[in-house]
Amino acid sequence: KDWTKATITLEGAYAPWNLTNADGTLGGFEPELAKVLCERAKIECTLVASDWDGMIPALNAGKFDVIMDALSITDERKQVIDFTIPYAATPAAFATAKDSPLAKAAGTGATIKMTPGQTGVKEIDALKEAFKGKTIGIQAATVYAKFVYDNFGDIAEIREYKTGADRDLDLQNGRIDLGFDDAVYFANAFQAANGALDFTGPEIIGPIWGEGEGLGIRKADTDLRDKFNVAIKSALADGTVKDLSMKWFKVDVSPQQ
Amino acid sequence: MASLELLGFGSTGWGALLILAALMTLAVTATALAIGAVLGAIVAGAKLSGNPLLVAFGNVYTTVFRGVPELLIIYLIYFGGSSAVTSIGKAMGYEGFLGLPSFAAGALAVGIISGSYQAEVFRGAYLAIAKGELEAASAIGMHRGMRFRRIIIPQVLRFAIPGLGNVWQLSLKDSALVSVTGLAELMRTSQVAAGSTRQYFLFFIVGGCLYLILTSLSDRIFNGAERRANRSMPASAMGQA
Amino acid sequence: MDFTFLASTMLTLLKAVPTTLILFSLSIFFGGLLALVIVTMRVSGNRYLSGFAKGYIFVFRGSPLLIQMFLVFYGLGQFGVIRYSFLWPFLREPMVCAVLSLALCTAGYTAEIFRGGIRAVSPKEIEAARSIGMSGFLMVRRILAPIAFRHALPAYSTEIVLMMKSTALASLVTVWEVTGVAQRLISQTYRTMEVFLCAAIIYLVLNFIILQGMALLEYSLSRHRRAAPQPLKA
Amino acid sequence: MPGVTRLSVRNIRKSFGTHEVLRGISLDAEDGDVISLLGASGSGKSTFLRCINLLETASDGEIWVDGEHIEMVHKNGKTRPASQKQVDHIRSELGMVFQSFNLWSHMTILQNVIEGPIHVLKRPRADCVAEAEALLEKVGIADKRHAYPAHLSGGQQQRAAIARALAMKPKVMLFDEPTSALDPELVGEVLRVMRALAEEGMTMLVVTHEMSFARNVSNRVVFMREGLVESSGKPDEMFGSGTSPAFRQFIGHFGTGQ
Amino acid sequence: MPGVTRLSVRNIRKSFGTHEVLRGISLDAEDGDVISLLGASGSGKSTFLRCINLLETASDGEIWVDGEHIEMVHKNGKTRPASQKQVDHIRSELGMVFQSFNLWSHMTILQNVIEGPIHVLKRPRADCVAEAEALLEKVGIADKRHAYPAHLSGGQQQRAAIARALAMKPKVMLFDEPTSALDPELVGEVLRVMRALAEEGMTMLVVTHEMSFARNVSNRVVFMREGLVESSGKPDEMFGSGTSPAFRQFIGHFGTGQ
Numbered sequence A: 001k002d003w004t005k006a007t008i009t010l011e012g013a014y015a016p017w018n019l020t021n022a023d024g025t026l027g028g029f030e031p032e033l034a035k036v037l038c039e040r041a042k043i044e045c046t047l048v049a050s051d052w053d054g055m056i057p058a059l060n061a062g063k064f065d066v067i068m069d070a071l072s073i074t075d076e077r078k079q080v081i082d083f084t085i086p087y088a089a090t091p092a093a094f095a096t097a098k099d100s101p102l103a104k105a106a107g108t109g110a111t112i113k114m115t116p117g118q119t120g121v122k123e124i125d126a127l128k129e130a131f132k133g134k135t136i137g138i139q140a141a142t143v144y145a146k147f148v149y150d151n152f153g154d155i156a157e158i159r160e161y162k163t164g165a166d167r168d169l170d171l172q173n174g175r176i177d178l179g180f181d182d183a184v185y186f187a188n189a190f191q192a193a194n195g196a197l198d199f200t201g202p203e204i205i206g207p208i209w210g211e212g213e214g215l216g217i218r219k220a221d222t223d224l225r226d227k228f229n230v231a232i233k234s235a236l237a238d239g240t241v242k243d244l245s246m247k248w249f250k251v252d253v254s255p256q257q
Numbered sequence B: 001m002a003s004l005e006l007l008g009f010g011s012t013g014w015g016a017l018l019i020l021a022a023l024m025t026l027a028v029t030a031t032a033l034a035i036g037a038v039l040g041a042i043v044a045g046a047k048l049s050g051n052p053l054l055v056a057f058g059n060v061y062t063t064v065f066r067g068v069p070e071l072l073i074i075y076l077i078y079f080g081g082s083s084a085v086t087s088i089g090k091a092m093g094y095e096g097f098l099g100l101p102s103f104a105a106g107a108l109a110v111g112i113i114s115g116s117y118q119a120e121v122f123r124g125a126y127l128a129i130a131k132g133e134l135e136a137a138s139a140i141g142m143h144r145g146m147r148f149r150r151i152i153i154p155q156v157l158r159f160a161i162p163g164l165g166n167v168w169q170l171s172l173k174d175s176a177l178v179s180v181t182g183l184a185e186l187m188r189t190s191q192v193a194a195g196s197t198r199q200y201f202l203f204f205i206v207g208g209c210l211y212l213i214l215t216s217l218s219d220r221i222f223n224g225a226e227r228r229a230n231r232s233m234p235a236s237a238m239g240q241a
Numbered sequence C: 001m002d003f004t005f006l007a008s009t010m011l012t013l014l015k016a017v018p019t020t021l022i023l024f025s026l027s028i029f030f031g032g033l034l035a036l037v038i039v040t041m042r043v044s045g046n047r048y049l050s051g052f053a054k055g056y057i058f059v060f061r062g063s064p065l066l067i068q069m070f071l072v073f074y075g076l077g078q079f080g081v082i083r084y085s086f087l088w089p090f091l092r093e094p095m096v097c098a099v100l101s102l103a104l105c106t107a108g109y110t111a112e113i114f115r116g117g118i119r120a121v122s123p124k125e126i127e128a129a130r131s132i133g134m135s136g137f138l139m140v141r142r143i144l145a146p147i148a149f150r151h152a153l154p155a156y157s158t159e160i161v162l163m164m165k166s167t168a169l170a171s172l173v174t175v176w177e178v179t180g181v182a183q184r185l186i187s188q189t190y191r192t193m194e195v196f197l198c199a200a201i202i203y204l205v206l207n208f209i210i211l212q213g214m215a216l217l218e219y220s221l222s223r224h225r226r227a228a229p230q231p232l233k234a
Numbered sequence D, E: 001m002p003g004v005t006r007l008s009v010r011n012i013r014k015s016f017g018t019h020e021v022l023r024g025i026s027l028d029a030e031d032g033d034v035i036s037l038l039g040a041s042g043s044g045k046s047t048f049l050r051c052i053n054l055l056e057t058a059s060d061g062e063i064w065v066d067g068e069h070i071e072m073v074h075k076n077g078k079t080r081p082a083s084q085k086q087v088d089h090i091r092s093e094l095g096m097v098f099q100s101f102n103l104w105s106h107m108t109i110l111q112n113v114i115e116g117p118i119h120v121l122k123r124p125r126a127d128c129v130a131e132a133e134a135l136l137e138k139v140g141i142a143d144k145r146h147a148y149p150a151h152l153s154g155g156q157q158q159r160a161a162i163a164r165a166l167a168m169k170p171k172v173m174l175f176d177e178p179t180s181a182l183d184p185e186l187v188g189e190v191l192r193v194m195r196a197l198a199e200e201g202m203t204m205l206v207v208t209h210e211m212s213f214a215r216n217v218s219n220r221v222v223f224m225r226e227g228l229v230e231s232s233g234k235p236d237e238m239f240g241s242g243t244s245p246a247f248r249q250f251i252g253h254f255g256t257g258q
Ligand SMILES: Nc1ncnc2c1ncn2[C@@H]1O[C@H](COP(=O)(O)OP(=O)(O)OP(=O)(O)O)[C@@H](O)[C@H]1O
Pocket: C227, C228, D016, D021, D039, D040, D041, D042, D043, D044, D045, D046, D047, D048, D099, E150, E151, E152, E153, E154, E155, E156, E181, E182, E183
């Protein structure tokens, strides 16, 4: 099939990755990146907002051609859809209330790199000591959830939330002691919480979070995937991704090779 | 105040989008209620017919569509319906995607669910009609259809109004689930606004209030209808000391 | 069809059934009690009580449960008054909040349903009770409630089934019941239809049992409307 | 046209459960016949009228209305009318006044009365209203024509029910205790109306406890006992000396009480 | 203890909307009095009984039951009883048989009869059942005791309603046309029961169209017309020559028809 047109879907409610403006238009990191990518791939793109819950089935049913919604590339997802190469990869970290005794836990400010299944990391062991008996909130069914279960499941109580935003509210309410999530997401959430929350412990990066975030595409549409791969490569190479990332996240989320 | 600005109608205000969304919710619900009324009447008729096959059909319909979570039914109709339409399109030589529009899929799904509730409401109302009054109609030779139109329908409507009010409420809230089809109704717009501005409480409270406004409008209509329908009734049992 | 996947999904979902049942039975119980209070206020004839009941019913019937639950769980904690009160140890618990908001919501609906049942009681039968000196609680217990309950039963069984389905929202407040677990499974496996099919079967079976039970109850409470019983002796 | 058989019933049977309420009743009524149906409470009088009107299906027996035989089918031990159309037609020729009135609660009295003529007989509305008002006048409740049944006294409801049945101008009228809720003056009124109808040739079957009616207005008296016709005959014979001991006991109160 | 005033009513008034149904009715009844209340349909007889029983609140007037004055409060132009407790107490001493029976549809006949004695009078169940069965036997429907009201004939329902009221052993009974659905033989039976009750000293107020009852059983006749007592007196006087022209016309049918 000759791809001259494509529909891209995103949630439009996951600031700052993507969000809806009060006039109903879409904005944020991803819509702006999408514009660049489509130009380079010579595809006329339409952006439509849709609900996160129905996104992957709707893609496979043919309602859209591309998902661009901070979609982490995971093995499970690879079984149902195809991914482009990643256009972003973000670190993860713990968050807690600024006035909590857990604030400024060991390793705060440092960055550690981890691989899947890695154990015996001394920074993590130090956190285990500090977080014993506490409650950690995570967003259900994410790579971060798996990490927390694997490393803290035996010493802390873990509570799963449907969305990160819900978890943040409970962190503020004091129903839970800690949260663990995408650090870029957190940085933005802290602003909304008027500085009541802060990072604690080290930032964790590396292959443990998989390859990063990529575009989701139907398995059959390999030609479309290839076109976007080329476009992403060029946008990464000339720093476009980095510029947009600095604009929206204040940090660079371009995947490090 | 920042929150006032967020709710206003200016370029940074969500007012216009929220009002549009409320109207969309109203449209989906009203369409669904109409679809449900037709289905409900048919199913209630089947359940009351006495014909074992029709009764079984009616029972299966009401059990399944009341017993299965609404979200699943909406999924089935939205995705299942789309695949069906697409494959019909393919068979007729059209390449590509042919979806049910979000509105149609949503209203149809909520309507089918609403139909199962309305069927029960209608059946209950029918059973509440005094048997003697039906006999009096038969006795002057009214045939089935006429008995239905002249005696049963007016009384069923009278007894069904409170129940229909409830079904309207249910459908109003089921319509919130239609957001999975991407339709910008009230619930989804509130969530999008909350997620985009991170003002969760503000937009959920405002969304809730807009639902309450829709409810109070419809309550007014249903109460009026009930009063009208009950003017032939003696004071209710609890009315007197 | 991938039967091993279906079987393992079913197994995972079945593990969440007890949570669903606890949510369901507690909220029906407390919601029912609350509904009795509300409906009593509603028909009391006292302007303020019935005004309050009207307002209650309006708010809890009129807004989506999702929003109510969100505000109860995430909203109450925003107030220091509540966070530092004796209530907080209870309200901290997700299960308590979930049951609380489910019960508050169903009470609004149930109160309306009970009121409908009361309205359907023939004024003549009430008069007959009054004429022998029954009133107040005695009259309610012996005459009004049995007849009203019988009239309200079909609508009430519908409400009970709705409650069963409403428990699905509890995963919003971190109580992982059947639907929540199903959605989590979907976001792990992306096999929407299969997982939902399993969930649907579970709900269908639960609700079928409930509806059969209610139908049985309805049948046994309507002896007086059926054909005459066979006389004991001819 | 006296001599035409308007209603003919042969060997009607009816049971509720194992309780056999009618055990084979036969009856013929000609043009202008006024038959009083007497019998103890629970003897099956109402059930008999309801069977004629097919509101209950008799388990056995034959019915002819105005010469037309009502076809029944027997299937799986159950009996039901063969054609619903025929049933509707027959019913529009049979008027019925119910023991418990059964007025339509959602209509005013006037609407109750014009309902049948307009919608079943398809007559012009204006005529029906005029006739209905005349009828309501005749039974003395014209002032209540815009009231709903729930707001009427017992006697007023009963008169409305009579007016409703008469408005259909049926060939045969079935009355189930049409004067039970009326005071003596009104009983006199209603009986006068019925007598006039009889003179116009209407056939009437009247369940009544009003012995004076049975004696003075009707031209035949049928006495039912335990689901059977115990005795029947001209009023003079029945109330005179030729009567059965059971009937004598039945009217005992009437015969002696006054 | 004859001579004790059981029921005393002064100047009762009642309107429905603008329609004044009772326009000032007074009445006294002593121990063992049996008062027949006669009057045309719609003259307000049922409404009067309902006012005594406080099922309707009279807009004006006073009521004493067994010497006890029923306190009323007037507020915002509305009248209502001052104490619900007193109302309940008064009602348990007043029996009522309704014109339309009003049996409780969800209970069998026996349950209908024992309901009041057990739950209002708090008497032992076994006694109540025994008495109820005796009462049902007396009115001739003992075989129907386990049937529901919907399965009874009109006359059977009426007798059940009478039994239910009697089971409360009230000091004063209010009967609203207690024999309207009964055949002459049963009328005789029921009147015999009522006569026996009168001899035991029960006070009775009976709305009836049964002139023979008014004449032979009651010791006073009250004739109502358009919401007022038109005339009243001993039966012999009323039915004799001293009667008012209106009453004469009212009983015309009774006086001449037979
Ligand atoms: N639906 C029913 N189910 C069971 N039994 C019934 C039903 N209807 C009537 N019966 C019984 O059938 C018998 C005859 O009833 P029917 O109403 O015909 O009596 P009736 O002669 O009209 O008496 P009445 O003069 O008291 O009105 C009664 O014993 C009654 O209990």
